[in-house]
Amino acid sequence: MKKNLILTASVLSIVLLILSGCQETGGDSTGRLSIKVTDAPFPVDFIEEASVTITKVELRQDMESEENPFITVFEGSKEFNLLDLRNGVVEELVDVEIPAGSYNLMRIYVENAGIVVKEYGSYSVKVPSGSQTGIKMFIAPSLQVSGGLTAEVLLDFNLDKSFVLKGNLDSPSGIDGFNFKPVIRAVNNTTAGSIYGVVSDIDTLPIMGAAVSMTLDGVETIAQTGEKGVYTMLGVPAGSYSMTASKDGYTSLTVEEVVVVEGNKTVQDFELETAATTE
Secondary structure: OHHHHHHHHOOEOOEEEEEEEEEEOOOOOEEEEEEEEEOOOOOOOOEEEEEEEEEEEEEEEOOOOOOOOEEEEEEEEEEEEHHHOOOOOOEEEEEEEEEOEEEEEEEEEEEEEEEEEOOOEEEEEEOOOOOOOOEEEEEEEEEEEOOOEEEEEEEEOOOOEOEEEEEEOOOOOEEEEEEEOOOOOOOOHHHEEEEEEEEEEOOOOEOOOOEEEEEEOOEEEEEEOOOOOEEEEEEEEOEEEEEEEEOOOEOOEEEEEEEEOOOOEEEOOEEEOEOOOOO
């Protein structure tokens, strides 16, 4: 159990997924920007809360002649408990009109981050330069904001590699805190879709707590099924993927060539067999 806690606590990351919408808003010189926050699903059996407080968001216009190309799209203070934002649940951070144009970099200012570990209590996490210079995320390809249209950005706080455990649970001193080290991925919605499905046994009974994994841009992404055996992965670039579903007591199942089409949802279900046991 302690080893699982170390693995869980040290596998947390920030992932940014860029999604462009096409809802008409009227007007030619400005478009509308919506920023929403979610947390990619991950097994968090030992975590009670993982929170971040965002105080400012800036976008950089893709214009070399501008002396100060950044515009502020959010300034205030909003706290998110990432454990409330799993399996496709999102919460809005920004809904504002901005000048039409191309934007290639985002800066997010995170004032505070914290984590609550079951049986160990709460820990504040130092955010390196996050509140002073912002966490910089390049957008590739650039985000296009068109007049009269809405562009949507999804900030995906993937509980994967951002809270790194300091200390050793096997030593008398135990946990000595956490470091915050964000890992960032940017995806444009014109090349992205989503995957969801159900993991069940051979009797079609849903399996709760099954892990569904795939690799995106060299980083393994893991979703965990809920009570009804359902999992969701948002912001998946168009392409063909290998996916694996696993759960203790069952034989893991890998499905090759799961095709994701841009702007669409892909359904991929898994049926797991009970693992053979030896006496």
